[in-house]
Amino acid sequence: MAGEIHKGHIYQRFDAELADLRSKVLTMGGMVEQQLADALRALSEQDHDLAARVVAGDLEVNGFDVDIDEEATRIIARRQPTAIDLRLILTVLRVTNDLERIGDEAERVARMADRLAEAGEGRGHENRLGHISQRVSRMLHDALDAFARMDVELALKVAREDADVDRDYEGIMRLMITYMMEDPRTIPAVLNVLWAARAIERIGDRSRNICEYVIYLVKGKDVRHTSVEHMAEEMERR
Amino acid sequence: MAGEIHKGHIYQRFDAELADLRSKVLTMGGMVEQQLADALRALSEQDHDLAARVVAGDLEVNGFDVDIDEEATRIIARRQPTAIDLRLILTVLRVTNDLERIGDEAERVARMADRLAEAGEGRGHENRLGHISQRVSRMLHDALDAFARMDVELALKVAREDADVDRDYEGIMRLMITYMMEDPRTIPAVLNVLWAARAIERIGDRSRNICEYVIYLVKGKDVRHTSVEHMAEEMERR
Numbered sequence: 001m002a003g004e005i006h007k008g009h010i011y012q013r014f015d016a017e018l019a020d021l022r023s024k025v026l027t028m029g030g031m032v033e034q035q036l037a038d039a040l041r042a043l044s045e046q047d048h049d050l051a052a053r054v055v056a057g058d059l060e061v062n063g064f065d066v067d068i069d070e071e072a073t074r075i076i077a078r079r080q081p082t083a084i085d086l087r088l089i090l091t092v093l094r095v096t097n098d099l100e101r102i103g104d105e106a107e108r109v110a111r112m113a114d115r116l117a118e119a120g121e122g123r124g125h126e127n128r129l130g131h132i133s134q135r136v137s138r139m140l141h142d143a144l145d146a147f148a149r150m151d152v153e154l155a156l157k158v159a160r161e162d163a164d165v166d167r168d169y170e171g172i173m174r175l176m177i178t179y180m181m182e183d184p185r186t187i188p189a190v191l192n193v194l195w196a197a198r199a200i201e202r203i204g205d206r207s208r209n210i211c212e213y214v215i216y217l218v219k220g221k222d223v224r225h226t227s228v229e230h231m232a233e234e235m236e237r238r
Numbered sequence: 239m240a241g242e243i244h245k246g247h248i249y250q251r252f253d254a255e256l257a258d259l260r261s262k263v264l265t266m267g268g269m270v271e272q273q274l275a276d277a278l279r280a281l282s283e284q285d286h287d288l289a290a291r292v293v294a295g296d297l298e299v300n301g302f303d304v305d306i307d308e309e310a311t312r313i314i315a316r317r318q319p320t321a322i323d324l325r326l327i328l329t330v331l332r333v334t335n336d337l338e339r340i341g342d343e344a345e346r347v348a349r350m351a352d353r354l355a356e357a358g359e360g361r362g363h364e365n366r367l368g369h370i371s372q373r374v375s376r377m378l379h380d381a382l383d384a385f386a387r388m389d390v391e392l393a394l395k396v397a398r399e400d401a402d403v404d405r406d407y408e409g410i411m412r413l414m415i416t417y418m419m420e421d422p423r424t425i426p427a428v429l430n431v432l433w434a435a436r437a438i439e440r441i442g443d444r445s446r447n448i449c450e451y452v453i454y455l456v457k458g459k460d461v462r463h464t465s466v467e468h469m470a471e472e473m474e475r476r
Binding site for chain 2: 086
């Protein structure tokens with residue numbers, strides 16, 4: 001009986017630790033979302049100071065990454081979790097890794113914003129990134145939501161949107177090539193727009209990754225490296 | 239006594255499982271190295287068939303990724319390893335993740351090789367990638383060696399080389415911008431060379447990541463997000 005109560009205490013503490021870990025990931029996610037929003041605003045408004053703040057802010061994101069990794073490792077070593085709890089912790093490690101990389105891509109966008117602010121010919125083309133930026137920002141937000149609520153339907157919806165982002169990106173690339181060929185003086189500036197577009201596209205990829213981990217966690221099925229249609233089929237089969 | 243023997247058996251089995259896991263990572267590493275070598279040859283020789291084989295081969299790399307992840311998770315759940323063993327398994331997961339992404343970048347290089355094979359004006363600029371390609375191929379090889387032998391000195395050497403790769407890449411970018419501005423008809427082809435250069439540069443980043451995990455594993459110190467000089471200092475202090 002005393003053993004039972006003692007065990008209950010341990011479980012409660014373990015649950016609290018897991019909840020704390022998840023909440024740290026969501027805090028980190030919120031910070032990364034803000035970094036992306038700031039980087040995109042620095043890009044569209046050619047705001048040098050805001051771009052510099054995003055670059056500096058990446059250090060804080062990286063701090064979260066290391067912190068969460070260490071805490072997750074400590075929990076595994078101390079609690080020796082099995083089955084669903086272990087899967088949750090490994091998912092946290094994967095999500096954190098992708099969030100950290102999304103932070104890096106946001107930093108890249110900010111650096112491009114900074115270079116564009118100094119560029120001469122070719123400024124203004126960054127306005128073409130509005131559509132893809134909005135779409136990817138929403139994807140990241142929804143991916144974090146899907147993780148917070150373990151919402152498989154939402155995760156699948158976000159994973160599906162990645163194909164639209166890829167199409168947006170291809171369209172931007174074609175357009176930018178046309179601009180550069182028409183007026184070669186714009187090449188350095190337009191390339192910066194292209195690099196920013198690519199960074200934004202990669203954030204779409206990584207938001208999709210997060211959603212795949214959520215599906216994996218909930219369904220226990222590794223859906224990485226499979227098509228979205230295959231994912232949907234797998235889910236219906238269960 | 240019987241218990242001791244039984245325990246010995248379990249440990250032996252556990253060691254065998256860990257050895258098996260490490261050897262799978264090294265096999266995957268060898269495959270990824272081959273993918274990179276083939277992609278670079280497809281690029282320099284404009285070999286359409288070889289490029290197609292690299293693109294198809296990425297599926298096999300991805301299969302390894304999923305396989306190793308599952309096995310690692312199974313080992314943690316069943317053996318409940320602590321301290322160094324747990325750190326080894328988590329390192330394996332991280333290395334595998336980076337190897338899988340290196341495979342993706344090699345696939346990207348192969349796709350660019352394919353597009354270049356079809357391009358008109360601007361062919362021939364891919365020869366400028368010889369130097370960075372050799373450097374990054376060696377980095378990947380040494381990173382895997384550092385992981386295989388848990389060689390911290392070698393890991394630090396590779397991590398240091400990443401700065402040279404970044405410089406190579408910046409030089410290529412400046413050169414390619416000059417080409418495009420001089421002859422705008424070359425823009426589509428030269429952009430493909432630039433994308434390939436960027437993919438190669440990213441492989442350098444990820445080889446550096448692998449080395450950081452090795453240092454972390456051996457020294458128990460998280461060196462990600464720190465400068466190479468700081469890493470060297472930390473190592474000397476121990």
